[in-house]
Amino acid sequence: MRGFTEDEFRQRLENAQFLMREQGMNLLLLNSEAEVRYFSGFHTLFWQSPTRPWFLLIPAYGEPIAVIPAIGEALMRNTWIKDIRCWSSPQPHDEGISLLNKTLQEMVGTRAVIGLTKGHESVVRMPLQDLERLQSQLPGIHWVNCTPLIRKLRMVKSAAEISKIRHICNIASKTFSQALELFHIGQPLDEVFRAFRIAMLQNGADDVPYLVGGAGQGGYGDVISPPSDKPIETGDILMLDTGATYDGYYCDFDRNYSFDHASDAAKQTYKTLYKATEAGLAAARPGATCSELYQAMQSVIEAAGGGAGGVGRMGHGLGMQLTEWPSHMASDHTVIKPNMVLTLEPSMAISPGKIMVHEENILIHEDGVELLSHRAEPELPCIT
């Protein structure tokens, strides 16, 4: 169940090359973790060291070439990539740039169109001065944005990708179902986080790279905090939002709990968000747009008189990264397709300074939607 077949990588390459030729690109120069992994299968936590850049070069015809630091050679040799060129790194005065330049010229000459991921949700995973140097050394290259091309490929998942996401969603659902054993009044919030992480690992997660949340009287004030050491009190509402991984693929959903009791406002907000998610589930069909999906959830919240939670959208794509395109918001008219994996994430204010967020993970089928997370309780669960 780990990894992918070579056929799958060849299919990804073929799909990319079809679009590259259609769009007149001679080569893609990829340098970020998700893109390099998507096309090569190169999978390592070593990207957390910012010291060394990594490059994967995808030509419009032919096979990819990896241009990478020597420390990664053995691991890259375990992938389907055959042509691997290495430099001894670190080497700040020439961190792979000469080798990259030489390889690019060998592949496409000095006049060509090269795609770089420059668009929304992208980063430049190399020193900017090195990229500028490369560009000045190659004045005949026209650099274009290939984010839309990559986005189009990565938004629709393969069966193998889906099975990994389904697996980690099951693990997180199982862990949340153990909430009564894991969480209790008097437990410091950092111990709540610790207990959840340990249970996730015991249940089979490879890692829990993302775990945020909040707890407070009648609600929480933000949704991206690390934990304090403040103990959970009677009347608190706790939210935990986890992005855990299995074989490099994420789940991303949250759950809310009250302790001993909750205000009517909190209970009502929970019900409204549950209903908003139901509306999202009903609207999530091939052919619908993200904007329509947003509107379906937002209209339930508006009908209940709810204000915005400040999150800025009501869900997003999910897969190799915690969040991926598209976004469920009024301005995103992406058409939903089968095999997209998405989150539904409506949020609203409970009271001034207190918000609540719900989140589920879904898979789009030809004829409807499948919940990958086990559906949250219809009423705010209470831990006593």
Add this chain to the structure above:
Amino acid sequence: MRGFTEDEFRQRLENAQFLMREQGMNLLLLNSEAEVRYFSGFHTLFWQSPTRPWFLLIPAYGEPIAVIPAIGEALMRNTWIKDIRCWSSPQPHDEGISLLNKTLQEMVGTRAVIGLTKGHESVVRMPLQDLERLQSQLPGIHWVNCTPLIRKLRMVKSAAEISKIRHICNIASKTFSQALELFHIGQPLDEVFRAFRIAMLQNGADDVPYLVGGAGQGGYGDVISPPSDKPIETGDILMLDTGATYDGYYCDFDRNYSFDHASDAAKQTYKTLYKATEAGLAAARPGATCSELYQAMQSVIEAAGGGAGGVGRMGHGLGMQLTEWPSHMASDHTVIKPNMVLTLEPSMAISPGKIMVHEENILIHEDGVELLSHRAEPELPCIT
């Protein structure tokens, strides 16, 4: 023990502003996780979502201004930063760029020198096309590389930073000392990783974002792999290398174990690397250079007839990131100073395709060196 005092942030700001004025910079435009956190205290795992950029603006005189997505406002209000400006994000057609442009002009006008982290070990944590658009909107701005300035500040740690690193090093040392209980012959490698992660959390780590290693007969082939599900066998050598965190600060060291028995070559390599680390410990003094530190370790390895392990350096800085400047290698002439936290990481080949790596974490004092990791055993430990 969590967080920092406002005095500490003011000191960091003052140190930066002194260097900015010396170097003729009017403002630093910071957009990556470590830099934003270093100056503001803004600490969240939410950076794992690539959707939204975050900006911290440090003027040469006066107070910093944060320009951030609204979803982060509540958390940023808990820091010492007073001036916080938000946009509703995601907003792909204008992902904070108008607000950033307006704020920059308000702070420094349209003719100024602005520092961007463009140098070695930096990334651009925003879409390149957005940065290019900002730059084209501000033709009177001279953009310069501020990586050397940031590097100089971050390489020397404060007492509060050191106490966090010491704490996580103690937790990792304690966990490695439980190896006999945690690891055994027949255990699949992914279960080895899982057991280690759980023990780290139980011992007090906040998170284990980095855990790599390898296991194989007579040695391992690379040092950055995720685990397979292959069971540990008699005669395997296992290496685990962990970057765990406490309050946003890392340890980074490894340990090696044999199972039942080891070849003379592996035992001898271990001893050589232990001796090389001893030489590194003896050489690590204020006033020495990284190049000298490298040479001290390398000469032990060469005297033993050892070949290079392909890692490319023999240690590095450590702190808010798993790896930071400087690098212990022949070409890095950085002068070692008190309160630098460094790794010593000699590596060498055991046999063709098999390498071994040792690693310790150290703190430089005025009059010598302190081990932050508990020193590895002088002989290759054996688990039976």
